[in-house]
Each structure stands twice: as structure tokens, then as C-alpha cells.
Amino acid sequence: MPRLTISHITSYSYRQPVRFGEHRLMVRPRESYDQHLVSATLKIDPEPADVRWLQDVFGNSVAIATIDRPSTRLVIDSEVHVDHRPTKLQHVDIEDYARIYPFTYSSEEMPDLLRSIERQHVDPQRQIDTWARRFVKSGGETDTLSMLSDMTAAIKRDFTYVARPEKGTQTPIETLAKRKGTCRDYAMLMIEAVRALGFAARFVSGYLYSASQDDRHLGGGNTHAWVRVYLPGSGWVEFDPTNGIVGSRGLIRVAVARDIYQAVPISGTWSGFPGSFLDMGVSVDISVDRSAEPSVLSRKTS
Incomplete structure (x- = not known):
């Protein structure tokens, strides 16, 4: 049973400070017989005023983030550790x-x-x-x-x-x-x-x-x-x-x-001057514990 460390970072940048509406995040792996969530950390910058968790109609874990501070950027950083026993x-x-x-x-x-x-x-x-x-x-x-x-x-x-x-x-x-x-x-x-x-x-x-x-x-x-x-x-x-x-x-x-x-991983809104949005970047790094099973590191940044 390999243990995975999954780092998923999504970043948004803007020309001038914008205000953010509620953001809905689906980045927490599901618990099941073939995958066990060992730990999960979710960091958001700017720090939200509130983050509440819920399960949707399909049993997915959803974080609802309320951000009350204007900013020229938004970074959502999720890191999880998962034990995986894949079915074949x-x-x-x-x-x-x-x-x-x-x-x-x-x-x-x-x-x-x-x-x-x-x-x-x-x-x-x-x-x-x-x-x-x-x-x-x-x-x-x-x-x-x-x-x-x-x-x-x-x-x-x-x-x-x-x-x-x-x-x-x-x-x-x-x-x-x-x-x-x-x-x-x-x-x-x-x-x-x-x-x-x-x-x-x-x-x-x-x-x-x-x-x-x-x-x-x-x-x-x-x-x-x-x-x-x-x-x-x-x-x-x-x-x-x-x-x-x-x-x-x-x-x-x-x-x-x-x-x-x-099943959209990240969704939300922002308000500000037209044309404020500059760029969005997504980086997912997955490393596999080599003591459990031979592996490679998968990485791509866009």
C-alpha cells in the first residue's frame, strides 16, 4: 500500500486589489476501502474569515471559504497524505x-x-x-x-x-x-x-x-x-x-x-475593475513513498 503526498496549489493574480465572493473547494480525497486519508491541510491566502465543511449529495467533502479582505492574489494550497490500495x-x-x-x-x-x-x-x-x-x-x-x-x-x-x-x-x-x-x-x-x-x-x-x-x-x-x-x-x-x-x-x-x-475542484467569484484578472496557475505534485513501492514523481505547472 503506497503512501502518497499530494500538493495541489492553485493561484490567481490580479492587476489591482479585488474582492472575493464565496469559494467552493473540492480538493479533499474521499475516504474508502481502497484509499485512506491520513492527513489533510488546507491553506488559503489571504486568510479567509471563515471556512466551513460540508458533504454534498454525493458524499464529497466540500470546503466553503469566505474571504473578506481585498487582495491582488488568491492562493489555495492543499496538501494531503493518502494510503492507497488500488484495485485491478x-x-x-x-x-x-x-x-x-x-x-x-x-x-x-x-x-x-x-x-x-x-x-x-x-x-x-x-x-x-x-x-x-x-x-x-x-x-x-x-x-x-x-x-x-x-x-x-x-x-x-x-x-x-x-x-x-x-x-x-x-x-x-x-x-x-x-x-x-x-x-x-x-x-x-x-x-x-x-x-x-x-x-x-x-x-x-x-x-x-x-x-x-x-x-x-x-x-x-x-x-x-x-x-x-x-x-x-x-x-x-x-x-x-x-x-x-x-x-x-x-x-x-x-x-x-x-x-x-x-465536481469542479475550485469555483468562486471576484469583483473589481474590468480587466483586473491577470493569470491563473495550477501546480499538482504527487510523490510516492519509495519504502512502500517503487514510484516516480509526477509534476507539471501550468
């Missing part, structure tokens, strides 16, 4: 009735999964549906896990990863047409595709790290995005289409939500 593909155990696609979720689970099955993007020409059906065998049985793994691998293989620091996400149809995008674009494409096949899926925001020298991941050094699909017998299983990962190897969950806009 061979650990995914699906109930017999769901191992072959198609299947129907049980009557006990369906009411809680319905909103995560609902499509969120208009697809009038059924382009996403058509693409998703490519992974269903036309003859013979379709293994559920193999189908989802093949879709994950296909996005990594057939699409070009392009970093895009600007806010916003392409629609799944745009990503399908352009054959390129960011991790969040790929996550939204896969979510819509598996929902088109009747699966419950959720968006995940978190961190990506290389657990060994053999790992060569895309999308590291910043916050990362991937997908969770509900599979009876194993529950919510991670699929990272940017890197072709099935299971949680190298993935640390921070926020899980039905829609990408419910």
Missing part, C-alpha cells in the same frame, strides 16, 4: 446475471441508479449510440467487462490527447467528431456512451499518479478526470479512457458526481 482488473467480480450484456439492474438498485443512467446530451442522429454499439458483438455473447474495457482502450488508442487549460468541456459529439480532447472530454464521451447502453455511470475528478517506472500516463500533473460504471457484484468500478486503465491503479478519487459541473 482481476479484482472486478461481477454477479453471474450481469456478466453477459445486456442485463437489467435489480429492482432494489434501479431506483438509486436511474439518474446516473439518464442521458445528459442531445444526440438527435444517434451518433453516440452508434459508436457505443460497435463494442457489442453482433453474433454470440458480449462479455460485460470485456466490452467496457474495450471501449476504454479504444478511446486511448483512437483519440489524441490534447491538454486544454481553458474552462469548459466539449460535448461528446464534438469529441467523437474531432477525435481529440482532454481527460474531461473523454470522460464525458464514455459516460454518454455507456449510458446509451443502459449502464449507470458517474464523472470522477481526482488525481493521477505513476505507481511505477513502467507507467506512462497522460493527464498527470493537474487534476484528472475519469469514469465510474456501476457493475453488480463490484459496485462502482473505475475506467480511465485517457490512459486505458480499468480499476483504480494510479487514480485517487476526490469528487464523484452525476454531471461534470457538480
Whole structure:
């Protein structure tokens, strides 16, 4: 079980002092059977008048910061220590009735999964549906896990990863047409595709790290995005289409939500003279305790 130290610093700079509205921060990893939060420190400059914590409807930890002093900069510095026991593909155990696609979720689970099955993007020409059906065998049985793994691998293989620091996400149809995008674009494409096949899926925001020298991941050094699909017998299983990962190897969950806009790491407002905003920078450093497992340091500053 490797121990990770994750430093996530977000900084904003302005030409002249501005006032800040309430800021909503989602930078604290979720506690679960495969990741244990050992410690967490959150520093904000200028020092806020108040920071209160809450859990949202999905159980994510959210800090609400109230900053009452004008400033020419805002720095949000999160450092956490996490013990990670990643799950792997061979650990995914699906109930017999769901191992072959198609299947129907049980009557006990369906009411809680319905909103995560609902499509969120208009697809009038059924382009996403058509693409998703490519992974269903036309003859013979379709293994559920193999189908989802093949879709994950296909996005990594057939699409070009392009970093895009600007806010916003392409629609799944745009990503399908352009054959390129960011991790969040790929996550939204896969979510819509598996929902088109009747699966419950959720968006995940978190961190990506290389657990060994053999790992060569895309999308590291910043916050990362991937997908969770509900599979009876194993529950919510991670699929990272940017890197072709099935299971949680190298993935640390921070926020899980039905829609990408419910899992924004940092959001807030400021007020001041037009044109005051200068720059935003994000730095994520992840180090792995080498006494626990061989590792590399993932770093990128934008």
C-alpha cells in the first residue's frame, strides 16, 4: 500500500486589489476501502474569515471559504497524505446475471441508479449510440467487462490527447467528431456512451499518479478526470479512457458526481475593475513513498 503526498496549489493574480465572493473547494480525497486519508491541510491566502465543511449529495467533502479582505492574489494550497490500495482488473467480480450484456439492474438498485443512467446530451442522429454499439458483438455473447474495457482502450488508442487549460468541456459529439480532447472530454464521451447502453455511470475528478517506472500516463500533473460504471457484484468500478486503465491503479478519487459541473475542484467569484484578472496557475505534485513501492514523481505547472 503506497503512501502518497499530494500538493495541489492553485493561484490567481490580479492587476489591482479585488474582492472575493464565496469559494467552493473540492480538493479533499474521499475516504474508502481502497484509499485512506491520513492527513489533510488546507491553506488559503489571504486568510479567509471563515471556512466551513460540508458533504454534498454525493458524499464529497466540500470546503466553503469566505474571504473578506481585498487582495491582488488568491492562493489555495492543499496538501494531503493518502494510503492507497488500488484495485485491478482481476479484482472486478461481477454477479453471474450481469456478466453477459445486456442485463437489467435489480429492482432494489434501479431506483438509486436511474439518474446516473439518464442521458445528459442531445444526440438527435444517434451518433453516440452508434459508436457505443460497435463494442457489442453482433453474433454470440458480449462479455460485460470485456466490452467496457474495450471501449476504454479504444478511446486511448483512437483519440489524441490534447491538454486544454481553458474552462469548459466539449460535448461528446464534438469529441467523437474531432477525435481529440482532454481527460474531461473523454470522460464525458464514455459516460454518454455507456449510458446509451443502459449502464449507470458517474464523472470522477481526482488525481493521477505513476505507481511505477513502467507507467506512462497522460493527464498527470493537474487534476484528472475519469469514469465510474456501476457493475453488480463490484459496485462502482473505475475506467480511465485517457490512459486505458480499468480499476483504480494510479487514480485517487476526490469528487464523484452525476454531471461534470457538480465536481469542479475550485469555483468562486471576484469583483473589481474590468480587466483586473491577470493569470491563473495550477501546480499538482504527487510523490510516492519509495519504502512502500517503487514510484516516480509526477509534476507539471501550468
